[in-house]
Amino acid sequence: MRKEKTVTKPNDRGWRISLTGGMGCGKTSAAGFFAEAGWSVLSADILVQKILASNDAVRRALSSRWGVSVVDEKGQVNRDAIADLVFKDLEELNWLEGLLHPLVQDEWTRAVKEKPSLNWVIEIPLLFEKRLEKDFDFIVCITCPYSTVITRMVHRGFSAISIEQRSNQQMALSEKEDRADFVITNSGSLKFLKKQTLSLIAEL
Secondary structure, eight states: OSSSOOOOOOSSSSEEEEEEEEEEHHHHHHHHHHHHHOOOOEEHHHHHHHHHHHOHHHHHEEEEEEHGGTTTOOOOHHHHOOHHHHHHHHOHHHHHHHHHHHHHHHHHHHHHHTTTTTTTTEEOOOTTTTTGGSSSSEEEEEEEOOOHHHHHHHTTTTTHHHHHHHHHSSSSHHHHHHHHEEEESSSSHHHHHHHHHHHHHHOO
16 A cells, blocks of 8 residues: 655665564565565664674673573573563663664664665664654555464464563554555465565566
């Protein structure tokens, strides 16, 4: 679904688009279809994984705050343990986001600046929550019914409680839809999601 906004191709660089939406809505799948079409794609979640695996200062900060339950003696980060901590405690979540989010933003900002002529898609689940809209030409929100989210997340191994905890820390999906420039509904098959995504790419 397209909103009433005129989107003009930049003359001096490629597109800069962000994909956002709720958990389990299919953001990563949609990003994959952009990649298949030749777009350069980055995921905030994957960048977080990279930082946790390679940034010694971050691992020291995690260990100092939460101990060996989160970072073992070999420096391995237990992401599940972190999730158990932060999604139960807003103060801890805010601390973690304050540590990681600036580093993630630096990563994708640097990548885009290094290759400005490319068309970029950056997958950012908390785009609106962190007020990053201004960095992009337009925003695409991937959405689906909450019942479908529950089914998908349970299939991935999440409990009903953990799904609710994560959902409570995000902006309502309906508000993300209202703020986005384009909305893609992923309540059907993967084939239908791909059709909508390719239709948007063709329009661009």
